[in-house]
Amino acid sequence: MSDIHEIKIGFIGFGNMAQAMAAGLLRGGQTPAGQIFACARDWDKLCRNTQPFGMIPVHTADELVQQADVVVLAVKPYQISDVVRPIGELLAGKIVISLAAGYPFDRLEQDLLPGTHHLSTVPNTPVSVGEGIIICEQKHSLTAEEYGLVEKLFAPLGLMQPVETHLMGIAGTVSGCGPAFVSMFMEALGDAGVMHGLPRATAYRLAGQMVAGTGKLLVERGDHPGAMKDAVCSPAGTTIVGVAALERKGLRSAVIDAVDAIQNKK
Template identity: 60%
Template sequence: MSTTDAAHNEAALGFIGFGNMAQAMARGLIESHTCSGSRITACAAHFDKLQKNAAALGVQPAQTAAEVVEASDLVILAVKPYQVAQVVESVRDALANKIVISVAAGCDFDFYETILASGTHHLSTIPNTPIAVGHGVIACENRHSLTEDEYALFTGIFGQIALIEPVDTKLLSTASSVAGCGPAFAAMFLEALSDAGVKHGLPRATAYRLASQMMLGTAALQLATGEHPGAMKDAVCSPGGTTIKGVAALEKGGFRSSIISAVDATKGE
């Protein structure tokens, strides 16, 4: 076992904020056996709700952000973006000796440089919800202040449950639109495809399984081969066959332009 492997097997994680994304991250780490719940501490605004959510995962609940920071090597800031500055203020000095990972959208390196103590090591990221089942994406800003070993610790832990994709600061919001908002768009496609199956006689549970496995398999095939999606589409479209007729119907309905417009909408364009 390497030094980095040993470190990530022993590192303690803390979540300041334990909403849907933080719980998805914790679940992914625990269910993949990357990290036990006993090594994860979390706090949230409503302690009663936190206790229930923490108990479901075996995570340690804390009353305050200060308790989380004290118990953790890596501190994940998982509150709403507008709450970040206020939350950090109460633990600013304590965070100076920790690895700080942000999952708050729109909070980049320059922002944290203004609210964290000078010299604090931090990295801004945008994860997505499939991280809960070990198939996530974490887009991260390629500008950060982590040391080489600290960054290796971060990737060693979260690389077990997500593709980690560094991008330029100016592209972080676009990466968030594609990977972070994308699960909602994909779920809509899954639902629509399943509805079509039901319309033509498939039981709904069967339609969902077929559509979900098809999406999983198609994505896995592209990642494994690096093949252009257009070539993958062409490989299924026999001349005069049923698939090309379906593709033509999608094009007639503005399928591609609708997806692009959806991403544009997330960016306010």
């Protein structure tokens, strides 16, 4: 598996997140469609979501694991045990990647045969356009070579961020729930643009690219968000007036409360 272009990746379960990852892999260009396999309960739906793009649907998890070098467990957390245990012997020789939130290394280790090489992750949906985040648990059983291979395989999807086990939940909330919060902000910003005369499509396009560019600037430069905000706020200028209005309305506390509500629900 030294050549990244020859790696076969198989998705057990092909819901929204698995489809997002597959789309990102195809977009990246280094994984041919014919190297991507998927299985799911609804065969007709699976075929609709794979065959038009050149990906290969298979009927069973057993068949998929036999085809793939890297097996991605993309089913719901409560389904992991039932899916994994019958194919444990087949998985023992593969690189196993879990996408199940709340299913860290130690828990997955109980479902897999001893010695199986696996890594637990939490991706977000922007992986489909190559600007996503894949939270990776620092505790894993991949070899250094296998981990490097996974990094190369997932490089087109965006940022891979390792975190300690006890931080997987909050990291997943920030990166996985955050797109919903940002989408609400973009929608509101677009509405404001429309209120002042912009065509809605233009307003949304401007808001989307502004968020994408600002986020990329932060990640690549490593600047503090406060410093980036300050750089746009001229003395007695227009931006600081808007910032002050957001502060009065409690934007920061609202976002913190939203994340806190999610963490307290778990």
